[in-house]
Amino acid sequence: MENDNDEFSKELNVAVRVVHMVCSLCQKVQKQLLSSNNSNQIKSKDDDSLVTVADWSVQATVSWMLSEAFGGQNISIVAEEDVQTLSEPESSAQLGMVVSAVNECLAEAPKFGLKGPNEALGATQVLEAINRCNSTGGPVGQHWVLDPVDGTLGFVRGDQYAIALAMIDDGEVAIGVLGCPNYPVRDDSLIKYSQQCPVMSEMSSREEGCVMYTRKGSGKAWMQPLIHSDKRLELQNSARTIHVSSIDDPALATFCEPVEKTNSNHSFSAGIANTVGLRKQPLRVYSMVKYAAIARGEAEIYMKFARAGYKEKIWDHAAGVLLVQEAGGVVTDAGGTPLDFSRGIYLEGLDRGIVACSGLKLHEKIIEAVYASWESSNL
Ligand SMILES: *[C@@H]1O[C@H](CO)[C@@H](O)[C@H](O)[C@H]1NC(C)=O
Ligand SMILES: *[C@@H]1O[C@H](CO)[C@@H](O)[C@H](O)[C@H]1NC(C)=O
Ligand SMILES: *[C@@H]1O[C@H](CO)[C@@H](O)[C@H](O)[C@H]1NC(C)=O
Numbered sequence: 184m185e186n187d188n189d190e191f192s193k194e195l196n197v198a199v200r201v202v203h204m205v206c207s208l209c210q211k212v213q214k215q216l217l218s219s220n221n222s223n224q225i226k227s228k229d230d231d232s233l234v235t236v237a238d239w240s241v242q243a244t245v246s247w248m249l250s251e252a253f254g255g256q257n258i259s260i261v262a263e264e265d266v267q268t269l270s271e272p273e274s275s276a277q278l279g280m281v282v283s284a285v286n287e288c289l290a291e292a293p294k295f296g297l298k299g300p301n302e303a304l305g306a307t308q309v310l311e312a313i314n315r316c317n318s319t320g321g322p323v324g325q326h327w328v329l330d331p332v333d334g335t336l337g338f339v340r341g342d343q344y345a346i347a348l349a350m351i352d353d354g355e356v357a358i359g360v361l362g363c364p365n366y367p368v369r370d371d372s373l374i375k376y377s378q379q380c381p382v383m384s385e386m387s388s389r390e391e392g393c394v395m396y397t398r399k400g401s402g403k404a405w406m407q408p409l410i411h412s413d414k415r416l417e418l419q420n421s422a423r424t425i426h427v428s429s430i431d432d433p434a435l436a437t438f439c440e441p442v443e444k445t446n447s448n449h450s451f452s453a454g455i456a457n458t459v460g461l462r463k464q465p466l467r468v469y470s471m472v473k474y475a476a477i478a479r480g481e482a483e484i485y486m487k488f489a490r491a492g493y494k495e496k497i498w499d500h501a502a503g504v505l506l507v508q509e510a511g512g513v514v515t516d517a518g519g520t521p522l523d524f525s526r527g528i529y530l531e532g533l534d535r536g537i538v539a540c541s542g543l544k545l546h547e548k549i550i551e552a553v554y555a556s557w558e559s560s561n562l
């Protein structure tokens with residue numbers, strides 16, 4: 184962002200501002216959700232995963248803002264949510280909440296240095312904006328990739344979640360932006376908050392979460408505190424560069440993994456940890472905040488081993504992977520091959536799992552341990 188001639192600097196600039204906008208939206212919805220115990224705002228999708236008013240509202244807002252900033256209706260956006268559930272007659276209450284959350288957020292656009300709509304959007308336009316994100320990506324051209332709320336379970340529990348926005352250019356992740364509303368910029372904040380206590384109640388009211396962003400090939404990644412529309416917009420000035428940890432001794436390394444056993448085999452990763460000589464207890468964290476923790480140097484290792492047959496989606500990884508890489512780290516599948524974002528909505532060909540590390544030395548050890556352990560397990 185420091186040089187306007189750099190490729191995709193406009194895209195990055197807009198993406199960062201839009202993510203700040205929707206972080207505010209999510210914070211408001213999360214507060215309401217936790218204070219009113221408003222189960223009205225949560226729906227089950229067909230696969231039993233949760234989706235909230237925030238997921239749809241963020242997707243509609245980002246879709247509308249990107250379309251406005253970059254050439255109208257035919258930009259390609261790959262995103263998690265569709266309009267099926269929200270379009271059903273039983274969902275009219277949710278749709279109403281989404282429409283008002285979207286309009287409230289879009290009305291703030293000028294305060295973030297962006298252009299909002301001239302008049303409030305109606306339900307049809309909001310559904311259209313959500314539905315426009317139906318691209319399936321691929322190897323050619325530019326595709327935006329969005330997980331409107333990553334870690335919905337963390338979100339509804341008042342814990343960690345992330346808004347993840349990336350852009351893939353000819354099959355490679357070119358920019359990545361991660362909004363982490365419950366991850367304060369202060370050092371060690373994740374370790375402090377993740378010891379089984381709900382984040383919201385622990386965060387002091389003056390602490391802000393962060394937005395992290397990067398551009399491929401810059402060799403740099405940045406972090407800023409969340410900026411609210413009522414503050415002066417100081418996107419550039421408030422940013423500082425972040426870097427991975429320099430710890431390469433397994434005995435001192437911290438490793439992160441998903442909170443839920445259904446998302447990653449905890450006993451397999453415990454075996455790896457033991458083989459490699461990791462001493463600390465795993466840090467179990469919801470959402471792509473795990474990648475953020477590696478990029479910021481608060482943890483050294485992130486391992487995820489999903490059940491056999493599970494296909495990882497690009498929106499769950501694109502922004503986080505680029506952040507770790509540009510901050511100096513390394514991310515591959517469990518066989519040591521870089522992740523392939525060029526093959527549609529899934530990370531096709533992924534070997535067993537995902538390993539992100541602060542440096543090559545730790546990474547090599549983990550991959551070796553995976554090979555050694557695999558024979559004896561039946562994942
Ligand atoms: C939008 O559509 C036009 C005409 O079909 C095409 O030339 C252009 O490349 C498209 N833009 C994007 C971003 O897909
Ligand atoms: C994707 O959405 C656009 C705009 O809403 C629509 O015209 C198109 O038919 C949709 N494509 C698919 C594959 O559903
Ligand atoms: C998890 O990994 C262990 C080996 O560490 C294996 O025995 C077990 O079957 C795996 N669980 C699942 C659900 O795949």
Ligand SMILES: [Mg+2]
Nearest residue numbers: 263330332333
């Ligand atoms: Mg999601």
